[in-house]
Amino acid sequence: MIKVFQSWMHRYFSDEEAVVLAVLLLLGFTVIIGFGGKLAPLLTGLVLAYLLQGLVQQLKRWNLPHWLAVWAVFMLFLGGLATLFGVVVPLVWKQIINLFNELPRMLAEWQNLLMHLPERYPAFISEEQIERLVRSANAEAGQFGQWLLSQSLASLPMLMNILIYLVLVPILVFFFLMDSQKISTWISEHLPRRRRLVTVVWEEVNLQIANYIRGKVIEIIIVGAVTYVCFTVLNVNYAALLAVLVGLSVLVPYIGAAVATIPVALIGLFQWGLGSEFMVLMVVYAVIQALDGNVLVPVLFSEAVNLHPIAIIAAVLIFGGLWGFWGVFFAIPLATLFKAVLYAWPRGVEAAVETADSSS
Structure with missing residues (x-):
């Protein structure tokens, strides 16, 4: 067993480059798992800039200067963000409110439909089973309503987080795009040459x-x-x-x-x-x-x-x-x-x- 382990270690960690890769992966996952919540705006900006970097490179291949390509992509990003929070989110939120207002009527219709099942299929289902099902569904609906109320009461910190994201993330995206080459050079300078x-x-x-x-x-x-x-x-x-x-x-x-x-x-x-x-x-x-x-x-x-x-x-x-x-x-x-x-x-x-x- 020891020889097998030594052979495995020699195969994968005999070179210093393998050790460097293992350390980088371990460090990356440690940062994400341990500090992911605190660094969430930074990581979000990094991911969005990573997504937009391909479009910046495409514009640069069309002979646009780096600063102009970054500004064009950044304005497109802001336009998409404005559309999302100015059009899509309000429309979806309005329909969510309408759905919750309609839920009592939908549940009543569903109960009426269930109550007619024993008459149509008496050999498969009884009124007692339907009543137990309805009571269980009403209890689950009551628990869901309590959960929804607790979530709405705790929504103020969530709104503050959203406002922080709306301010910080676009700024981070812009600087990640504008200084991507400088950041890459800085990281390369601190990595081993091999x-x-x-x-x-x-x-x-x-x-x-x-x-x-x-x-x-x-x-x-x-x-x-x-x-x-x-x-x-x-x-x-x-x-x-x-x-x-x-x-x-x-x-x-x-x-x-x-x-x-x-x-x-x-x-x-x-x-x-x-x-x-x-x-x-x-x-x-x-x-x-x-x-x-x-x-x-x-x-x-x-x-x-x-x-x-x-x-x-x-x-x-x-x-x-x-x-x-x-x-x-x-x-x-x-x-x-x-x-x-x-x-x-x-x-x-x-x-x-x-x-x-x-x-x-």
């Missing part, structure tokens, strides 16, 4: 994660916008709220689409019942999901690393449990990082050893 393995891993991870995150943001916007237009044409209630849910559902492959089907089906069922309009709604939703999975995803993620579905679900469960929403959002990039390190580390160590042997 860092071939770190460079190999970073180049591969940078390509894959950049493609994934940018593609995922574009996918959310396209799926949400198409869903909103289609649901608005069909006169579906709470179209904006459902569009946001369907757009965000693409964050979690396989699971998200199935979960988003539930509110879409419930809203359509309460609005129309099991009629032709409900069937049209579900067909349109199925077409949107099919086009997303079979057309949009292959186009946006043609260069992304293919991960096994089990690896994706495991990454969502692990990182989502650690960091909530942001853990779910970055689950696949982090899994991509882990995979890239696993694949590049042995090759990088062997190449570094071969290079050292040949130079000696």
